[in-house]
Structure formats: structure tokens, C-alpha cells
Amino acid sequence: MTMPAGSSGGLCRFRIDLAYDGTDFAGWAKQPGLRTVQGVLEQALSQIFGDDEDGFGLRVAGRTDAGVHASHQVCHIDLNPQQLKRMGRTPLGAKRLNGLLPQDVRVLEVSEAPDGFDARFSATGRSYQFTIADAECPPDPKRARYVLEVPKSLDEKLMARAGKSLIGLKDFGAFCKPREGATTIRSLRKLAVKRGSSGEIVISLEADAFCHNMVRAIVGSLIAVGEKRLTVEELTTIQVEAKRTSKFKVVEPKGLTLSAISYPKDADLANQAEKARNKRSAAEISV
Amino acid sequence: MTMPAGSSGGLCRFRIDLAYDGTDFAGWAKQPGLRTVQGVLEQALSQIFGDDEDGFGLRVAGRTDAGVHASHQVCHIDLNPQQLKRMGRTPLGAKRLNGLLPQDVRVLEVSEAPDGFDARFSATGRSYQFTIADAECPPDPKRARYVLEVPKSLDEKLMARAGKSLIGLKDFGAFCKPREGATTIRSLRKLAVKRGSSGEIVISLEADAFCHNMVRAIVGSLIAVGEKRLTVEELTTIQVEAKRTSKFKVVEPKGLTLSAISYPKDADLANQAEKARNKRSAAEISV
Numbered sequence: 001m002t003m004p005a006g007s008s009g010g011l012c013r014f015r016i017d018l019a020y021d022g023t024d025f026a027g028w029a030k031q032p033g034l035r036t037v038q039g040v041l042e043q044a045l046s047q048i049f050g051d052d053e054d055g056f057g058l059r060v061a062g063r064t065d066a067g068v069h070a071s072h073q074v075c076h077i078d079l080n081p082q083q084l085k086r087m088g089r090t091p092l093g094a095k096r097l098n099g100l101l102p103q104d105v106r107v108l109e110v111s112e113a114p115d116g117f118d119a120r121f122s123a124t125g126r127s128y129q130f131t132i133a134d135a136e137c138p139p140d141p142k143r144a145r146y147v148l149e150v151p152k153s154l155d156e157k158l159m160a161r162a163g164k165s166l167i168g169l170k171d172f173g174a175f176c177k178p179r180e181g182a183t184t185i186r187s188l189r190k191l192a193v194k195r196g197s198s199g200e201i202v203i204s205l206e207a208d209a210f211c212h213n214m215v216r217a218i219v220g221s222l223i224a225v226g227e228k229r230l231t232v233e234e235l236t237t238i239q240v241e242a243k244r245t246s247k248f249k250v251v252e253p254k255g256l257t258l259s260a261i262s263y264p265k266d267a268d269l270a271n272q273a274e275k276a277r278n279k280r281s282a283a284e285i286s287v
Numbered sequence: 288m289t290m291p292a293g294s295s296g297g298l299c300r301f302r303i304d305l306a307y308d309g310t311d312f313a314g315w316a317k318q319p320g321l322r323t324v325q326g327v328l329e330q331a332l333s334q335i336f337g338d339d340e341d342g343f344g345l346r347v348a349g350r351t352d353a354g355v356h357a358s359h360q361v362c363h364i365d366l367n368p369q370q371l372k373r374m375g376r377t378p379l380g381a382k383r384l385n386g387l388l389p390q391d392v393r394v395l396e397v398s399e400a401p402d403g404f405d406a407r408f409s410a411t412g413r414s415y416q417f418t419i420a421d422a423e424c425p426p427d428p429k430r431a432r433y434v435l436e437v438p439k440s441l442d443e444k445l446m447a448r449a450g451k452s453l454i455g456l457k458d459f460g461a462f463c464k465p466r467e468g469a470t471t472i473r474s475l476r477k478l479a480v481k482r483g484s485s486g487e488i489v490i491s492l493e494a495d496a497f498c499h500n501m502v503r504a505i506v507g508s509l510i511a512v513g514e515k516r517l518t519v520e521e522l523t524t525i526q527v528e529a530k531r532t533s534k535f536k537v538v539e540p541k542g543l544t545l546s547a548i549s550y551p552k553d554a555d556l557a558n559q560a561e562k563a564r565n566k567r568s569a570a571e572i573s574v
Contacts, residue, residue: 021428069429098426103436106426139385139393141308142356142433149390 011057011078013113014092016041021104022069023145023254029063030055037064037105041075044100048092049083056083061123061261065213067253069146071129072108074261076119116270117263121277125189125262126210130203130219131255134226137199147200148219148255154226156195162225162232163191163203166218166239173242175218176211184211184242193222201226204259213250221248298344298365300400301379303328306358308391310432310541314353315360317342324351324392328362331387335379336370343370348410348548352500354540356433358416359395361548363406403557404550408564412476412549413497417490417506418542421513424486434487435506435542441513443482449512449519450478450490453505453526460529462505463498471498471529480509488513491546500537508535 018041026034030042042055049056057078064070079087090096094107101107116122133139133147134154166188173184190206203219221238224230230247238245264272305328313321317329329342336343344365351357366374377383381394388394403409420426420434421441453475460471477493490506508525511517517534525532551559 019426019428021431071427071429094426103431104428106428106431108426139306139381139395140358141306141391141393142358144308144390144393146429 010081012080012084013076013078013117015109015111015113015117015119016075016077016097017108017110018073018075019071019106019108020069020073021145022064022067024104025066027064027066027068028060028073037070037073040102040105044097045077047100048096049079049086052083059118059120061119062126062258064256064258065253068256068258070258072260073258074119074123074263076113076117114266114269116266116273118269118273119261121273122263122269123209123261123276124264124272125206125208125260126258127190127204127206127260127262128210128215129257129259130205130215130251131257132201132203132219132223133199134201136195137201140198143200145254146257148251150223150227152227154201154223155228156193156201156226158228158232159201159203159222159226160193162222162235163193163218165232165236167191170239171242172211172214172218172239174238174245175214175221177213178244179212182211186210186214191218206260206262215256216250216253217248219255220251223251224248297368299367299371300363300365300404302396302398302400302404302406303362303364303384304395304397305360305362306393306395307356307360308432309351309354309356311391312353314355315347315349315351324357327389327392331384332364334387335383336366336373339370346405346407348406349413349545351543351545352540355543355545357545359547360545361406361410361550363400363404401553401556403553403560405556405560406548408560409550409556410496410548410563411551411559412493412495412547413545414477414491414493414547414549415497415502416544416546417492417502417538418544419488419490419506419510420486421488423482424488427485430487432541433544435538437510437514439514441488441510442515443480443488443513445515445519446488446490446509446513447480449509449522450480450505452519452523454478457526458529459498459501459505459526461525461532462501462508464500465531469498473497473501478505493547493549502543503537503540504535506542507538510538511535 020037026036028037030036030038038058045056058075060075062073092110094109097107131147132150134150136153169187171184172186176184187208190204192204195201205215221235224247225232225235238247307324312324315324317323317325325345329345332343345362347362349360379397381396384394418434419437421437423440456474458471459473463471474495477491479491482488492502508522512519512522525534
């Protein structure tokens with residue numbers, strides 16, 4: 001049992017690892033009248049613990065947009081002693097929650113959070129995958145919800161080279177919507193482009209955090225390179241200039257999947273949360 | 288260009304290979320007021336060729352039920368000279384049809400049919416796959432539309448052994464709804480059960496043809512074996528007695544995918560069609 005840092009005490013924090021098919025959701029974040037992942041998760045929790053005004057203090061590592069999928073997302077909730085009593089003898093496991101959730105959301109694991117854990121602020125990295133079916137890829141209707149169809153043939157080797165040039169601690173202003181007082185500097189640790197055995201092109205990215213729409217803008221730029229509308233050198237110049245451009249588009253979300261959240265060792269969780277919280281409140285960058 | 292056997296002449300037969308996600312379809316066969324694969328395909332064809340009273344003589348190899356998917360289905364259409372003129376200069380290729388079809392149906396290939404070809408009556412075999420996610424399998428919301436969830440752990444080795452015992456030219460009366468004057472004898476050529484690297488159990492079957500619901504009844508019986516509610520020996524006895532039983536259930540369709548249709552060499556197509564047609568009209572077995 002954990003006392004979350006900064007709570008008024010008596011609360012117990014649980015980490016929830018989950019996956020979802022984003023197709024039929026208006027994104028993660030709760031919105032009145034819309035079907036969201038947060039909404040259906042809170043509803044399932046309410047069935048066990050009763051209603052909670054603060055939505056069980058639910059906080060998520062990656063606030064995914066409408067249509068974006070997750071193969072591995074992480075969030076946490078805080079339960080008070082009364083709620084813990086209502087839990088009864090059956091532990092709050094994946095099975096119990098999955099019985100209350102729709103099939104397009106599946107809980108992978110529920111665990112008591114270690115000291116200092118915060119799903120959002122302790123996270124040190126976010127990984128995404130973007131999947132494209134180009135003209136080389138045989139059509140597969142079962143993949144229609146999960147891949148972006150590009151009618152032309154893409155040169156995935158050029159795309160991989162372009163992707164490599166973007167890796168590093170850089171200003172990604174060319175790929176982010178500018179926001180007052182917010183930095184667009186990010187540490188992009190990984191950007192790999194590979195064509196799988198099915199013919200689909202998979203773009204794998206990892207960063208400390210991504211600005212809003214940053215992955216989809218990067219993918220748009222790589223598609224422009226793959227279609228030979230943009231050279232690797234032109235893309236590098238755009239990146240360095242760090243200004244929005246009309247040379248590529250932010251692609252639609254359906255090929256996008258949040259695939260992993262990284263956390264430091266347990267002993268460093270609270271430290272990392274403190275660091276991230278300060279950085280966020282100073283710059284309010286979106287994660 | 289082909290003169291289909293038995294046609295009044297002047298018609299040109301095209302073979303269409305296609306795939307679909309069956310989730311949002313009320314099956315293959317056209318039904319008034321319902322969304323069916325045949326319905327959306329005829330609608331796409333009408334956009335090129337104009338309306339056709341006889342639905343372009345569309346005939347399919349495997350009339351899949353509501354919710355059943357196809358990774359490889361085959362059908363044919365017959366076009367008359369006026370319709371061929373309307374086709375214009377662009378050939379009737381997969382790309383052209385896919386531009387007119389919803390994303391959950393994809394045409395894989397369109398080709399002029401060889402002499403004597405009939406998508407249904409020339410077929411010598413149908414292959415299906417049934418995919419199960421049991422308690423051993425990590426939950427995956429992206430697979431929810433394509434797998435049957437079984438809450439218990441299944442013994443896939445026992446299921447494989449049970450499956451093997453069903454292979455052969457046998458009376459599958461225990462797995463078929465009885466129909467007046469219809470035979471329930473089928474040649475089951477393959478029945479393999481394997482757990483894949485993802486943890487899903489895949490049951491692969493091939494037969495000359497399947498009775499209605501036969502695959503889903505066989506899968507139900509294998510699940511009973513996998514859960515150890517039924518022994519391999521008991522299943523063999525049930526099969527030999529060839530009578531409907533309450534020992535297992537016909538499972539729901541969503542784990543089921545039609546995966547291949549086999550045809551003989553071109554020279555034998557007409558012969559096979561003649562044979563199958565006679566057999567069907569004598570016994571009217573469902574394929």
C-alpha cells in the first residue's frame with residue numbers, strides 16, 4: 001500500500017496497465033456525451049467502488065487522441081479507505097475489471113503502485129508505432145482499422161534514413177503546433193522504419209515525451225520522403241529551421257498505436273515525478 | 288474471354304478473389320435491408336456497369352454466415368457485351384473495385400475466368416481457420432473482432448489429437464443440422480490445432496465442402512475436449528453415431544475465417560463443375 005506523494009493521506013495508489021482499440025473512442029480524455037477510454041474505465045471502477053467525484057484520481061501516461069490505439073498504456077488511480085472496503089475479498093485484478101469493460105478495452109495488469117509512482121510524471125519515455133499499408137502491401141480488410149492506407153509505393157529505406165536524421169535532443173517546432181510558453185524541444189531516442197513480412201511499413205518511435213500531433217507530423221514528413229516529394233536533406237533543413245511547413249501533412253490517427261511507457265527503477269520514481277512536474281508546470285508541454 | 292457453360296452466349300465471366308472483415312456484415316448472401324458482402328459488391332459493380340437485374344450472375348464459393356470473415360474468398364460474375372462496353376478503357380482490376388468498396392471488403396484480384404470455371408461448382412476444397420483466445424492468451428483488444436474468447440485454459444494438444452480423429456471421408460451428422468434429402472457425408476482432409484506465438488489457438492480445417500454450421504460445431508466439440516469436459520474417445524463415439532448431441536455447442540462465428548478455395552487445373556474445371564452440380568442437385572447439400 002502506497003501513500004501517493006502530495007496526497008492528503010489514507011489513499012492507496014494502484015497502477016493499471018491496459019490496451020485498447022481506439023477506433024470507436026473519442027480519445028482517452030473524458031468528454032461529456034462522448035465515448036472515451038477514461039469514461040468507460042471510470043464507469044467500470046464505479047461499478048465496484050461506487051461513484052467518485054474526482055474520477056478516482058485517474059492519471060494517464062499518454063493522453064491519446066481520437067482514433068489512436070494502445071497496445072500498452074499505463075494509468076493510476078487512488079482509492080480511499082471506504083473504497084478499499086467496497087473492493088471486498090476479490091482483489092482488483094485484470095479479470096475483474098475486464099468483466100466490467102467493453103471488449104475494445106482490456107486491462108493487462110493491476111498492481112499496487114510502488115512508493116512515489118505517478119503514471120504520468122514518473123514516466124521517462126513513451127513509445128509509439130505507426131503502421132502504413134502502401135501500394136506494395138496486399139490489401140487486408142482485417143487491418144483496415146489499424147493501418148493508414150497510402151495508395152502509392154513508398155521507399156522504406158529512404159524513410160529509414162530520413163528518420164535517423166531526426167533522432168536526438170532537438171527542437172521539433174516543425175512538427176508541433178506552437179503553444180504560448182511551451183517548449184518544443186524533445187529528446188527523440190528512437191525512430192526506426194521497417195517493412196514487415198506482411199508488407200506493412202512499421203515506424204517505431206521513442207521519446208521522453210511527444211508534443212501534440214508530433215508523431216503524426218513526423219510520419220507525414222516520412223511519407224513525403226517515401227513518395228520522393230521531399231529529400232532527406234530538405235527534411236533535415238525543415239527540422240533545423242523548426243518552423244511549421246506545408247511540405248507535409250499531419251496524417252490521420254488510425255495507424256497510430258501507443259506501445260510502451262518507460263519508468264525508472266522504483267527508487268528513482270519520486271525523483272523523476274518531481275523533475276517532470278516542475279518541468280511541466282514551468283513549460284506546460286503536452287505529454 | 289470465356290463463354291460460361293450453360294449461358295446463352297455473349298457473356299464474359301470474371302473471377303474475383305476478395306477478402307472481408309465479416310463483423311459488420313449480415314453474411315455473404317444478399318438480404319433486403321441488411322448490409323451483406325454480396326450487396327456491397329453488387330453496388331460497386333452497378334457503379335461501373337449500371338444496374339443488373341440478375342446481380343451480374345454473381346456466384347460465390349463459400350456462402351459465409353453473419354460475422355464470418357474471409358481472408359480469401361472467390362466469386363464470379365458474368366458480363367454481357369453492353370456491360371463490357373461500359374467498362375471503358377480502364378480494366379476491371381482490384382484497384383478500380385476497391386475505390387468503390389467500403390474498407391471492410393478488399394478485392395485481391397480480378398481475372399478473366401478460364402473456360403469452364405465456376406466459382407462455386409468448380410471448387411474442390413474449402414479451407415477455414417478458427418482462432419481462439421483462451422485464459423493462457425494475453426488480452427488484445429485489436430483482436431477482439433477476430434477471435435473467440437474462452438475464459439478457461441484449453442489443452443491444445445488434446446484438441447489436436449481429437450481433431451485428428453475426425454479427419455477422413457465420414458458422416459458428419461453429429462455436426463450438421465439435418466436437412467431433408469441432404470447428405471451429411473463430407474471429406475475432411477485437414478484438421479490441425481496449434482497454439483501460435485501470440486498465445487492464440489488456431490484450428491485449420493479443409494474439406495471438399497462443409498455443411499451449414501459444421502466448422503463451428505466441430506470447434507465447439509474441440510473446446511469441450513480442450514476444457515476436459517469431453518474425452519477424445521467420447522468425441523470419436525459421437526462422430527461415429529452421427530447424431531446431434533448436447534455435449535457441445537455450435538460456437539459463435541467471430542473467430543471464423545474462410546482462408547482458401549481450391550480449384551483443379553484449368554483443363555478439369557468444367558468436369559469438376561459438372562460433377563459438383565449433379566451432386567448438389569441430387570442431394571442439395573450446402574457448401
